Amino acid sequence: xxxxxxxxxxxxxxAEAFVSAARRLEVDVTVGSNHGQALADLTPGGALTLxxxxxxxxxxxxxxxxxxxxLTAIVAAEDDFAPVAAATSEVLGxxxxxxxxxxxxxxxxxMRQRLEAAGFPSPWFHVASVEDDAEATAVRAxxxxxxxxxxxxxxxxxxxxxxxEEFGRAWSRIRGILEQPDAVTRSGSGVAKILIEGxxxxxxxxxxxxxxxxxxxxxxVLDKPDPMEGPFFEETILVTxxxxxxxxxxxxxxxxxxxVAILGLDDGPVHAELRxxxxxxxxxxxxxxxxxxxxxxxxxxxPEATLEELILHHALGMPIDEYSRAPGARGVxxxxxxxxxxxxxxxxxxxxxxxxxxxxxxITIPVGQKVVPLPEGNHYLGFLFARAPTSEQVExxxxxxxxxxxxxxxxx
Amino acid sequence: MRNTTKSPVEFTALASETVLQFLQANEDTNFxxxxxxxxxxxxDPRYEITMIEPGEKRAEDLVFDGHGFEVVMEPESVxxxxxxxxxxxETLTESGFKVENPNLAPIGSKPLEGPLTDRVRQxxxxxxxxxxxxxxxxxTLVEVRxxxxxxxxxxxCQGCGMASVTLSQGIERILREQVPEIEGIEDVxxxxxxxxxxxxxxx
Numbered sequence: 001x002x003x004x005x006x007x008x009x010x011x012x013x014x015a016e017a018f019v020s021a022a023r024r025l026e027v028d029v030t031v032g033s034n035h036g037q038a039l040a041d042l043t044p045g046g047a048l049t050l051x052x053x054x055x056x057x058x059x060x061x062x063x064x065x066x067x068x069x070x071l072t073a074i075v076a077a078e079d080d081f082a083p084v085a086a087a088t089s090e091v092l093g094x095x096x097x098x099x100x101x102x103x104x105x106x107x108x109x110x111m112r113q114r115l116e117a118a119g120f121p122s123p124w125f126h127v128a129s130v131e132d133d134a135e136a137t138a139v140r141a142x143x144x145x146x147x148x149x150x151x152x153x154x155x156x157x158x159x160x161x162x163x164x165e166e167f168g169r170a171w172s173r174i175r176g177i178l179e180q181p182d183a184v185t186r187s188g189s190g191v192a193k194i195l196i197e198g199x200x201x202x203x204x205x206x207x208x209x210x211x212x213x214x215x216x217x218x219x220x221v222l223d224k225p226d227p228m229e230g231p232f233f234e235e236t237i238l239v240t241x242x243x244x245x246x247x248x249x250x251x252x253x254x255x256x257x258x259x260v261a262i263l264g265l266d267d268g269p270v271h272a273e274l275r276x277x278x279x280x281x282x283x284x285x286x287x288x289x290x291x292x293x294x295x296x297x298x299x300x301x302x303p304e305a306t307l308e309e310l311i312l313h314h315a316l317g318m319p320i321d322e323y324s325r326a327p328g329a330r331g332v333x334x335x336x337x338x339x340x341x342x343x344x345x346x347x348x349x350x351x352x353x354x355x356x357x358x359x360x361x362x363i364t365i366p367v368g369q370k371v372v373p374l375p376e377g378n379h380y381l382g383f384l385f386a387r388a389p390t391s392e393q394v395e396x397x398x399x400x401x402x403x404x405x406x407x408x409x410x411x412x
Numbered sequence: 413m414r415n416t417t418k419s420p421v422e423f424t425a426l427a428s429e430t431v432l433q434f435l436q437a438n439e440d441t442n443f444x445x446x447x448x449x450x451x452x453x454x455x456d457p458r459y460e461i462t463m464i465e466p467g468e469k470r471a472e473d474l475v476f477d478g479h480g481f482e483v484v485m486e487p488e489s490v491x492x493x494x495x496x497x498x499x500x501x502e503t504l505t506e507s508g509f510k511v512e513n514p515n516l517a518p519i520g521s522k523p524l525e526g527p528l529t530d531r532v533r534q535x536x537x538x539x540x541x542x543x544x545x546x547x548x549x550x551x552t553l554v555e556v557r558x559x560x561x562x563x564x565x566x567x568x569c570q571g572c573g574m575a576s577v578t579l580s581q582g583i584e585r586i587l588r589e590q591v592p593e594i595e596g597i598e599d600v601x602x603x604x605x606x607x608x609x610x611x612x613x614x615x
Contacts, residue, residue: 008577016576023580031577038569039543039582046581363604366571 002072002316003028005048005062007081010035013293013364014077014308021308027316030069032062032081045069050084058084063091073315079106079153082288095315097211097288101264105288108150109195111263118262121282123198130175130192137196138167144199146230149174151192152183154292156378160199160230170231177376200284202277204228205242207256207270208291208299208307210314212321214266216257219307220299220325221249225395232374237398238295239331239391248279255281269311294362294383298330328387331394333402335363335381337373341409343381344368351404357388357397361405370412381407419476419483420494421447427500427509431481434463442466444475444482447498448489449516453542457516461498461509492516524590529556535590536563540583544569551583559595561587570601571609 004027006018015031022029030048031037037047048065050058062074062084074094076085082102089096097105104110109127116122124145128137141161147170149157157177159170171194177183178192204224209216221242224235242249256272269290275282290296290307299307301323310320346363353361363382365371371379384405386397423431435443443463451458464484469475474490476483485493496513522538524531533553540551548568555562563583569575576599584597603609 008574011573013573015574019576019580029581031581033574033577035574037574037581038547038549038578039540039586042539042543043582043585046585047577366609 001026001028003030003069004073004075004312004315005030005032005065005071007032007050007074007076007085009033009052009078009080012077014296017294017296017306017308018075018077018312021306021312024309025312025316027072027312028069030065030071032084034080050081052080052084055083055087059088059091062088066092072317073312075311075315076289078292079287079289082106086288095267095317097265097268101266102288104263105265105270105286108148108285109193111285112195112197115259115262115283120258120262123200123282125195125197128194128196130178130194134168134171135164137171138164141167141196142198143167144230145196146199146233147171147174148195148197149178149183149192150195151178152378154378155233155235155374157183157375158233159375160233166231173375180376182378199230200275200277200282201229202275202282204284205244205252205274205276205281206238206291207252207272207274209256209270209272210310210320211260211265211267211270212314214261216253216260216270217320218253218256219301219310219323221252223391234336234374235334235380236336237331237333237395238298239329239394239398240298241325241329241391243391244276245279248276248281251279252276252281255283256286259283259286268315293332293334293380294364295332295334297360297383297385298332298387300326300330302326328389329391329394330385330387331391331398332386333384333398335384335402335405335407337365337371337377337379337381337409338407339409340372340376340412341370342368342412343371343407344410345406345408346381347406347408348404352384352401355397355401355404357386357393358384358401359387360385361401371409419478420485420490421483421496421498423479424497424499427498428479428481430500431479435481438463444469444484446484447493448486449492452492452516453546457513459509459511459513461511528559528591528593529553531591532556532561532587532594535587536583539586539590543582544578547572549578554600556594559593561594561597562600563597565599565601565603568609570605571603573609575599575601575603575609 008015010033032048032050034052036049040047074085074089076082086096086099086102104114112125124142144162146160157174161167161170206222208220209218220240222238222240223242226236252274265288271291272286273284296307314320343365349361361384365381384401386394388394446462446464448460450460469484473484492515496511499510501510524534536551536553550566552564554564565575579599587594
């Protein structure tokens, strides 16, 4: 029987989705994580504890493990483990994006440099260190611009600045975020860097795909109907299918396909974020992984399969070209954290679930826990899911249901 | 320090004799025997049996006189050692005290017995709960119906981002191995109500 090594960060939202997918495909599973599994001592071969920081050591651990439990595929659920998955797959000769491509795509600055060097349309950008003089850096910048700390993800610390004064305030705020313990860990031993790039106006969309032998197979284009104009860039609603004209969607696919080719991402999932302005698509970033959070819940395919099943299918060497997105529209709303404090209550859940089209609500932060909104925070309050015949109906259902929720946050 | 004669532990004749021989050889010192649970984990329960001098007794200790020598124990160890039997073993390669403690039987040491539901419950108690307890978790059997086991996860497991991994990679594999007629495992926990998950998902 085939065995897949699933690499899951200890705080992954995706554990259940990937484990369930592997079960449906009837493959043996080993879960590798930077978290010791509770019953690992009693279930040999079931779990592997790995670090994300020292790639060489993790690769050596997996290679040793594979001599006892041969692996057919290695799949990283999130960014953190993608370099380990890529490096080990290369050693073991398994299907995966190459390590260099993963490194380029994970680092927004390297990605911009490589795309620009290949003649890919790119915004103005500059990479600064947090130890640089903020005032001098602000003078060099062109406005409006967006500051993006390279060590962080999911829009955390991403701030728009329209003037040098706003730039200075954003810089100070990012410095504060980068001093938080988890951010220090993510930054590693080097000095934290900030990518400063020209703000790209327009609506935002996402593309979910799997690259097979260098060819992008687009699984879904997702609209983000809430304006993403800053100063912070909080993800809220994602709806698929996209309501953009077919020609624009083709432009989006083409843009992602070209960036995939330039970066050398040739076998594995990709998640791209783009801006669309005057029917022209511009790449914000592309990640060598699938969509984050619980958002993959809205991606269903025919013949019946989830996104995680398709990712495993491909990693195990099985074709995925017979699959297409299931009919109808689906959407998810990542519930924003309204203010800093302690979450005391989330009421209105039953009323929200009564809205036609609403299929589920998951509150992922326990009551009593401290919550922090963007740009400092790194959690969503939860996820609201909808399904309806059209994308308009899905979006409307999510908005009405969200309005019925009441989150009580008290100062901590 | 309180003296009593009703000892929670039993010494075999050989173990008693070994202690008495030591005491006779060191009769000037008035040694007592301290017994304590060094690690209560049923994954690997460990005990310490040492000879102590009178000055090493502590105020909270309980002292038992019924063995022909003094046995000194902390109140917490008394609870965990109630009914334990202490033997002395001597082989070609090792010698020492051996503790048989029904309260902390090592994992896998008790055969699973009785109807299916009883065996599943015993497997959870013996194999699963000692492991998940290390993460503040616990697993409770709700019922076994048509050879499907319905479980509820509590404590650190409830709402934990890794609960599904613990279930599929740990609990399910253990239960299927210990009780082969099981055909499936269902987690009926409301994970949204988890107040203190071991790990909260965030990415």
